[in-house]
Amino acid sequence: MAGERLEMESSPGSQLKPVDQQEAHERQGRKKWITLPFIAGSMLGLGLAINGTSSNLLVYLLKEYNVESIDAAQIANIVRGCLNLAPVAGAVVSDSYFGSFPVILAGTAINVLAFVLFTLTAALPYLRPPHCASPSAACQHGTPGQLTALYAAVCLLAIGTGGTRFNVATLGADQFGTARDQDTFFNWYFVFLYASFIVGDTAIVYLQDGVSWVLGFSVCLGTAVASLVMLVLGARYYKMPAPKGSPYTELARVVVAAVRKARVDIAGREQYYLGDGTVVDSGSDGAPTKRLGFLNRAALITASEGTPDSPGGGHRPSGWRLCTVQQVEDLKSLLGVLPLWSSGILISVSIGVMAGLVILQALAMDRSLGSRFKIPAGSITVCSLAAFIAATPVLERAVFPLWRRATGALPTPLQRVGLGHVVNVAGMVAAALVERRRLSVVCTHHGAEEAPGWVTPMSVLWLIIPLGVVGVGEALHFPGNMAFYYQEFPKTLRGTATAMAPLLIALGFYLSTMFVDVARRVTAWLPGNINQGRLDNVYWAVAVTAAVNFGYFLVCVSLYKSRK
Structure with a gap:
């Protein structure tokens, strides 16, 4: 009877009753959200593999390829930049020719090949230079052939990530028709993405560095295959708008x-x-x-x-x-966004500088937890990811509702981005203060004159403070940026819209590499042994630059006119 009633009321010339309209709306909403488990599962599998490998690449270069510390940090930053720049190319291909799903599918398959090659570099001794017990000038570096195999794996990883990471965001947002639902999806997208980063930065890094590089890369290969399976299983549920030409x-x-x-x-x-x-x-x-x-x-x-x-x-x-x-x-809407977009570059530079140098700080600090466990240096950045995940529901359920009570409306994406700028500056100040304390401990124990491997008798847990503050800032400005671009860009450029945030990250890592290189050349802040340097001055310089950039952001906001 209920089925007959609904059929009669939905026939031509009739209207659904309010109850039936609500039921239909709820069914439609559930149909949209049913795609989330498949998208989230695919993201988690790839995210933990990709981030676990990229976060620990610096240590892999140091321990297995005998690369010098600052050079390894620079290479790792360049790779991170590539992993965030490649999605821009993936977005262009998606918007112009194939749509999101085929590009994601191809990218996932390429990532599987990348981890096959990474596993081979760890499993086959002739693909690595001889092991060196302690870093020294006598250590043999990788041959051209060995480095070719390693960098081929890195290139495949970047290409695959270009097709997957932020095209997944476009595919997910395409399932929803309202800005509020899209906002919510972007928040949860980053939660799942950063959750995968946490697992990668802890479990995968521990397996690679603490147990076996072969086992660690093999687990990455397995999760990449699982990601491919999850993506294919959800294909029948996805709403996939066809591209309409370039x-x-x-x-x-x-x-x-x-x-x-x-x-x-x-x-x-x-x-x-x-x-x-x-x-x-x-x-x-x-x-x-x-x-x-x-x-x-x-x-x-x-x-x-x-x-x-x-x-x-x-x-x-x-x-x-x-x-x-x-x-x-x-075209006007695209050009109008560019000044605001450019104001996000320096905030990514600050994050890139910290991401590269904080691992060197961790290597020079006491990483012991108890008598048997030592925190892997590559896992320290998990604190920023954990802060992001912890802050997101607090912002959604507590801070933003309070904002609405005080102002009558939820914070706009640009307001969230602005708050993220302020918190990021505070994070850089906290990083400078923690490093100043570490150097004072070094001086107290006369450790600056010791070998580069000398460990400061100061707990690595001090780094949780600046990393946590920066993570809260990311929870504000990254989802805010993505929601802003997605809403302001033309519908034909939705893939490009979600790629604008990773493009900021990519440029941030590249420019942070230049920033560190300039600091090495014109100052004495970054010697080979950071115990003899002034890393705190680097963080102070970044904090001042980020504060000036916040002023530039405010000017851009005051001049911007929304396309709506």
């Missing part, structure tokens, strides 16, 4: 058309092309906005063009000469 070609057409009409005299009434033979007068609803007004010429109808596609009008010229108002506004 959106970048459409944007390029706007630029070309505007340039070609740069010298066209505008006399009388201005008319702009909306598409399908429809035109609109200047100042009317649907006309292009006045910001970046030069680009409006791309949609301007000149005397020689008539009224395209309309009866008695001229034939529409090439798309490289006349564009629609929507194409013009899409």
Whole structure:
């Protein structure tokens, strides 16, 4: 009877009762969220394998390839940059040609191949230089062939990550139709992503460094295969919008058309092309906005063009000469976001500097927990990830509701990003203070004159303070950035929108490598033995730079106008 009642009420000419409408809405919502276990399972499998390997790459280079400490930190930062830059290329391919799911599938398969090669480098002795008991100039470095095998695995890892990591975010967000649901998904996306990072930075790093590199990489291979299986199992549930050709070609057409009409005299009434033979007068609803007004010429109808596609009008010229108002506004929205996006680069630089140098700090500190267990140096960054995961539900369930009570609305993505900037500056200050304390302990025990491997009698747990503060900052600005780009970018550029945040991370790691290199060349802050350096000054410099950058962010926010 209930089925008959619903069928009758949903027939043509009738309407669903409020109860039935609510039930239908709930069923639709459950159908959207049913994809989350498959997406989350795939993310967890790949995330712990990729991050466990990338976090411990510095130690792998030090112990198995006899690379010098600062050089190993620089190489590890470059690899992290590649792992975050490659998703931009993956987003372009996804938006333009194949869609999210096929690119994710191919990327996952490539990651499986990467971990096969990593496992071989650890299992076959001739793919590594001879083991060196303690770092010294006499240690033999890797041959070109050995390094080729290692870097081939790294390249495959970067390519595979480019197809998977943030295209998964686009695939997940595509399942939902409201900004609130998409916001919630992005928060949980980062929770699952960072949870996988925690497992990678603890269990995988421990297996690699404490038990066996072969076993550690083999586990990574197994989880990558499991990720591939989970992705395929969920394929029947995914909503997969088909790509509509390269959106970048459409944007390029706007630029070309505007340039070609740069010298066209505008006399009388201005008319702009909306598409399908429809035109609109200047100042009317649907006309292009006045910001970046030069680009409006791309949609301007000149005397020689008539009224395209309309009866008695001229034939529409090439798309490289006349564009629609929507194409013009899409390009404007993309260009308008760029200043705000650029303000996030330096915040990623600060995180990149800490990610590279905090492991060297951990190697020089007391990592013992009890009499038998020693924290792997590569696992110390898990504190930042744990802080991110712990902060996210607190922000969602406590802080943001209090914000709404005080202001009448939830914080916007940009407000969350701004708060993240402030917390990040506080994290850099905390890092400088902790390092200053460590150096004072070094001086007290005269350890600066010891060998580079000398351990400061100060617990590595002190590093939890700056890493935790930085993790809370990431919980604010990374999901906020991704939600902002996803909502502000044109629909045809959704993959690119979710790749804008990792592009910031990539540039941050690359520029942090340059920052550290400049500091090594022009100061005495970063010698080979950090016990003889002034790493605290590096953190102070980063904190000051991040504070100035926050001012630049505020200026960009004040000038920005939302496309909505």
